[in-house]
Amino acid sequence: MSELNLLTLAEARDGLMKKSFSAVELADAHLSAMEKARALNAYVLETPERASAMAKASDTRIAAGKAGPLEGIPLAVKDMFCTEGVRSTACSHILDNFVPTYDSTVTANLWRDGAVLLGKTNNDEFAMGSSNETSQFGPVISPWRRKGANTPLTPGGSSGGSAAAVAANLCLGATGTDTGGSIRQPAAFTGTVGIKPTYGRCSRWGIVAFASSLDQAGPFAKTVRDAAILLRSMAGPDAKDTTCADLPVPDYEAALGKSVKGLRIGIPKEYRLDGMPAEIEKIWEQGKEWLKAAGAELIDVSLPHTKYALPAYYIVNPAEASSNLARYDGVRYGLRVPGRDLIDMYEKTRSGGFGAEVKRRVLIGTYVLSAGYYDAYYLRAQKVRTLIKRDFEDCFKEGVHAMLTPATPSAAFGLGEKGGTNPVEMYLNDVFTVTVNMAGLPGITVPAGLDVQGLPLGLQLIGRPFDEETLFSLSAVIEQTAGHFHPQPWW
Numbered sequence: 361m362s363e364l365n366l367l368t369l370a371e372a373r374d375g376l377m378k379k380s381f382s383a384v385e386l387a388d389a390h391l392s393a394m395e396k397a398r399a400l401n402a403y404v405l406e407t408p409e410r411a412s413a414m415a416k417a418s419d420t421r422i423a424a425g426k427a428g429p430l431e432g433i434p435l436a437v438k439d440m441f442c443t444e445g446v447r448s449t450a451c452s453h454i455l456d457n458f459v460p461t462y463d464s465t466v467t468a469n470l471w472r473d474g475a476v477l478l479g480k481t482n483n484d485e486f487a488m489g490s491s492n493e494t495s496q497f498g499p500v501i502s503p504w505r506r507k508g509a510n511t512p513l514t515p516g517g518s519s520g521g522s523a524a525a526v527a528a529n530l531c532l533g534a535t536g537t538d539t540g541g542s543i544r545q546p547a548a549f550t551g552t553v554g555i556k557p558t559y560g561r562c563s564r565w566g567i568v569a570f571a572s573s574l575d576q577a578g579p580f581a582k583t584v585r586d587a588a589i590l591l592r593s594m595a596g597p598d599a600k601d602t603t604c605a606d607l608p609v610p611d612y613e614a615a616l617g618k619s620v621k622g623l624r625i626g627i628p629k630e631y632r633l634d635g636m637p638a639e640i641e642k643i644w645e646q647g648k649e650w651l652k653a654a655g656a657e658l659i660d661v662s663l664p665h666t667k668y669a670l671p672a673y674y675i676v677n678p679a680e681a682s683s684n685l686a687r688y689d690g691v692r693y694g695l696r697v698p699g700r701d702l703i704d705m706y707e708k709t710r711s712g713g714f715g716a717e718v719k720r721r722v723l724i725g726t727y728v729l730s731a732g733y734y735d736a737y738y739l740r741a742q743k744v745r746t747l748i749k750r751d752f753e754d755c756f757k758e759g760v761h762a763m764l765t766p767a768t769p770s771a772a773f774g775l776g777e778k779g780g781t782n783p784v785e786m787y788l789n790d791v792f793t794v795t796v797n798m799a800g801l802p803g804i805t806v807p808a809g810l811d812v813q814g815l816p817l818g819l820q821l822i823g824r825p826f827d828e829e830t831l832f833s834l835s836a837v838i839e840q841t842a843g844h845f846h847p848q849p850w851w
Contacts, residue, residue: 363389364381364385364386364389364390365389365390365392365393365529365530365532366529367532368532368582368583368585368586369433369532369533369581369582369583369585369586369589369590370583370585370586370589372386372432372433372532373430373431373433373589376418376422376427376431376432376433377422377427379422382415382419382432383415383416383418383419383422383431383432383476384412384415384416384419386415386432386433386434387411387412387414387415387432387434387476387478388412388415390411390434390478390530390531390532391406391408391411391478393528393529393530394406394478394479394530396851397503397528397530397851399501399851400500400501400502400503400524400525400528400530400851401482401497401498401499401500401501401521402436402481402482402500402515402520402521402522402524402525402528402530403436403478403479403480403481403482403521403525403530404439404449404451404479404480404481404482404495404497404521405439405446405447405479405480406478406479407446407477407478407479407480410446410477411434411476411477411478411479414471414475414476414477415432415434415476418431418432418474418476419432421474427474428472428473428474429473429474429589429592429593430470430473430474430475430589430590430593431473431474432474432476433474433475433476433532433533434475434476434477434478434531434532435470435475435476435477435478435531435532435533435534435535435590436478436479436480436481436521436522436525436526436530436531436533436534436535437467437477437479437480437481437534437535438480438481438483438519438521438522438534438535438536438537439451439480439481439482439483439521440483440486440487440537440567440568440570441464441466441467441480441535441537441566441567441568441577442460442462442463442464442467442566442567442568443460443463443464443467443477443480444460444461444462444463445459445460445461446459446460446477446480447459447480448460448480448568449496450483450485450486450487450568451482451483451484451485451486451494451495451496451497452485452486452496452713452714452715452718453496453695453712453713453714453715454688454694454695454709454710454713454714455568455688455693455694455695456694456695458693458694460566462566463566464563464565464566464567465562465563465565465566465598465600465601465604466535466562466563466566466567466577466594467535467566468566469593469594469595469596470535470593470594472593473593475593478530478531481519481521481522481524481525481534482495482497482498482500482520482521482524483495483517483518483519483520483521483522483537483542484517484518484520484542484717485714485715485717485718486568486570486681486685486718487518487519487537487539487542487568487570487575488518488570488681488717488718488721489517489518489717489786490516490517490518490541490542490545490779490786490787490789490790491514491516491517491520491773491775491778491779491786491789492514492515492516492517492518492519492520492521492546493514493517493775493776493779494517494715494716494717494718496715499514499520499775500514500515500520500521500524501513501515501524501775501851502514502515502520502524502527502549502550502772502847503515503524503527503528503550503847503849503850503851504527504549504550504551504772504814504815504816504847505814505847505848505850506813506814506815507813507814509813511774512774512775513549513772513773513774513775513815514549514772514773514774514775515527515546515549515550515772516545516546516547516548516549516550516768516772516789517542517545517546518537518539518542518546519534519536519537519538519542519543519546519554519580520546521534522534522535522536522546522580523536523546523547523549523550523552523554523580524546524550525580526550526552526580526581526582527550527551527552527846527847528847528849528851532581532582532586533579533580533581533582533586533587533589533590534579534580535577535578535579535580535594536554536577536578536579536580537567537570537575537576537577537578538554538556538575538576538577538578538793538797539570539571539574539575539576539677539797540574540673540677540790540793540794540797541556541789541790541792541793541794541796541797543555543556543578543580543805544556544767544793544796544803544804544805544818544820545767545768545789545790545793545805546580547580547767547805547807547818548767548768548805548807548816548817548818548820549768549771549772549815549816549818550772550816550847551807551816551818551844551845551846551847552580552581552582552807553580553581553582553583553584553586553587553804553805553806553807553835553839554578554579554580554581554587554804554805555578555579555587555591555802555803555804555805555828555831556576556578556796556797556802556803556804557576557577557578557591557595557802557828558576558605558800558801558802558823558825558826558827558828559573559574559576559603559797559800559801560576560603560604560605560800561576561591561595561605561607561802561826561828562576562577562578562591562594562595562596562604563577563596563597563598563600563601563604564576564577564601564603564604565598565600565601565604569684570677570680570681570684571676571677571680571681571684572603572680572684573676573680574673574676574677574680574797574798576797577594578591578594579591579594582844583839583844584616584806584832584835584836584839585613585616585836587804587832588612588613588615588616588832589612589613591612591828592609592610592611592612592613595609596609605826607826610828610829612828612829612832615829615830615832615833616832616833616836617833617836618829618833619654619655620651620654620655620656620833620834620837621654621655621656622655622656622657623655623656623657623761623762623830623833623834624656624657624659624759624760624761625648625651625656625657625658625659625760625761625762625763625764625834626659626660626661626755626760626762626763626764627648627658627659627660627661627763627764627765628661628662628663628666628763628765629660629661629662630662630663630664630666630667631666631765631766631792633769633791636766636769637769637770639771639811639812639817640766640768640769640770640817643766643808643809643817643819644764644765644766644819646808646809646842647764647808647819647838648764650837650838650841650842651764651834651837651838653841654837656834656837659760661755661758661760661763662751663748663751663752663755663795664751665744665747665748665750665751666748666751666795668744668747668748669744669748669794669795669798670787670788670790670791670794671741672740672741672744672745672748672798673741673790673794673797673798674724674787675724675728675737675738675740675741676738676741676742676745676798677721677725678721678722678724678725678728679725679728679729679738679741680725681718681721681722681725682721682722682723682724682725682726682729683725683729685714685718685722688709688710688713688714689706689709689710690705690706690708690709690710690713694713695709695712695713696709697709697711697712697713717783720783728741745798745799748795748798748799749798749799749800752795752799752801752822756824761823761824761827761830762821762822762823762824762827762830762831762834763821763822763823764819764820764821764834765792765819765820765821765822766792766818766819766820767792767793767805767817767818767819767820768789768792768793768817768818769788769789769791769792770789771811771813771815771816771817772815772816792820793820795822796820796822800825801822801823801824801825802822802823802824802825802826802827802828802831803820803821803822803823803831804820804821804823804828804831804832804835805818805819805820806818806819806821806835806838806839806842807839807842807844807845808838808842809842809845810845816845819838821834821835821838
C-alpha cells in the first residue's frame with residue numbers, strides 16, 4: 361500500500377468508495393512519504409495523530425454509507441489558514457506558537473466534507489514573497505532539479521510548501537492563498553494545477569490577512585479534475601466574510617469534458633514582453649494551437665493598462681499589509697519583547713518579530729498611506745486598478761470567454777539567485793499574474809511542458825467573474841494534450 365500516495369485525488373476517492381483500501385491506509389502512505397521527504401521542508405508542522413484520528417472517522421462514515429465528497433482524502437493546509445488546535449503562524453516569528461481556537465471557513469468546509477489534515481505547509485512570511493525564501497522556517501526546496509545539476513530550486517511563492525507537497529506526492533491536494541500570483545506561480549514552477557478563484561468565491565474568514573482586497577484562497581492539485589473537486593468544497597457563501605459572494609457553487613467537475621468549440625479566447629498583446637525567453641513564447645504558441653484544434657476561436661485583444669499593473673500592485677499590496685499587520689503589537693497575542701515602556705515594547709516586538717521583506721512592505725505601505733503621499737501614490741494606484749479592471753470588462757463585453765497567457769516569465773530559478781540586493785528583481789516574477797488579482801478575476805495555471813533544462817512551464821487562463829467552469833473546461837483541453845509532468849524523487 362506504500363504507492364497509495366501516487367494516486368490522484370479522484371483515483372483515491374474512487375478507491376475508497378470501492379473499499380480497495382481504507383482511509384487509514386491512505387493517510388499512513390502519505391505520512392510515510394512525508395517522513396522521507398523532510399529535506400524538502402514543505403511542511404512546517406506534521407499532524408500524524410490528527411490525521412490518523414480523522415482517517416479512522418472517515419472509515420467509519422464510509423462503512424455506514426455516510427461518506428462526504430472528500431471522505432478520507434489526505435490534504436495539506438498552508439500555514440496562512442487558521443486550524444483549530446493546530447499551530448498556525450503564517451510562517452512568522454511574531455506568531456510563534458499561536459494556536460487558534462477556531463478553523464478558517466475554508467478548512468472547516470474541507471473537514472465538513474470528510475478531508476483529513478496531514479499538516480501545515482511552509483510559505484513566505486505572511487505570504488510576502490515569490491520564492492518561499494522569507495519563511496521563518498527556512499526555504500522550501502523544489503522537488504524538481506535541472507538536468508545534470510543539483511542546484512536547489514525554488515518551488516515558487518508564497519505557497520511554495522503546498523506546491524512542493526503536491527508535486528512530491530506528499531498529499532492529494534493542498535490549500536493556498538493568492539494575493540498576486542501565490543498559487544499560480546508555484547503551480548507553474550512545480551508542474552501542478554493551481555487556481556485562484558474569483559475574489560469572493562472562497563471565504564477569507566480565518567485566513568491570516570495580508571492584503572484584504574487581493575487575497576483569495578484556492579487549491580493546488582495534481583490534475584485539473586482534482587482541482588475542480590477541491591474548489592467545490594472550499595468555495596461557498598459565508599456570513600462571517602462580507603466580501604464573500606452569496607452565490608451557489610457549481611459542480612466544477614461536471615465542466616470537465618465539455619466542448620470548448622466556439623469559445624472565444626483572447627490573446628493579450630501586452631503579455632508579449634521584450635526579452636521574453638523563447639521557451640515561454642513557444643509554450644504559449646503551443647497552447648493557442650491546442651485550444652484552436654479543440655474548436656476554440658483565438659482573438660487578439662488589448663489590455664492597455666497592463667504595463668501599470670505591477671507598480672500599482674506594489675503600492676496597493678504594501679498599503680493594505682501595513683494596515684493589516686498593525687495588529688501585531690505584542691499586546692494581545694503572539695510574540696512580546698519587553699521594553700522600557702509601551703512604545704519601546706511595540707518597537708522591539710515588531711522589529712524582532714517581522715522579517716526583512718515584511719518590514720520592507722510595512723514601511724512602503726505606511727509611507728504611501730501617510731499624509732501628503734496618499735493622493736500621490738495610493739489613490740492613483742487605485743485609479744489605475746479601476747482602469748485595469750475596465751480593460752478586462754471591455755474584452756468580455758466583446759464576447760471573449762477567457763484569455764490565454766504565460767503563467768511566469770521563466771521556469772523555476774535557484775534559491776538565492778534573485779532579489780538579493782534588488783527586491784524589484786523578485787517582484788517581476790508576478791508580471792503575468794498580478795492583473796488577475798487587481799481585477800478580482802479567476803485565473804488558473806495548468807502544466808504545459810518542460811523547458812530545455814527539464815523544468816516545468818505553465819500556461820495561465822483568465823476567466824470572467826465567477827466563471828471558473830469555463831477555465832476548468834479549457835484547462836482540461838491543455839492538460840489532455842500536454843500530459844502530466846512529475847519530478848524524479850531525488851529526496
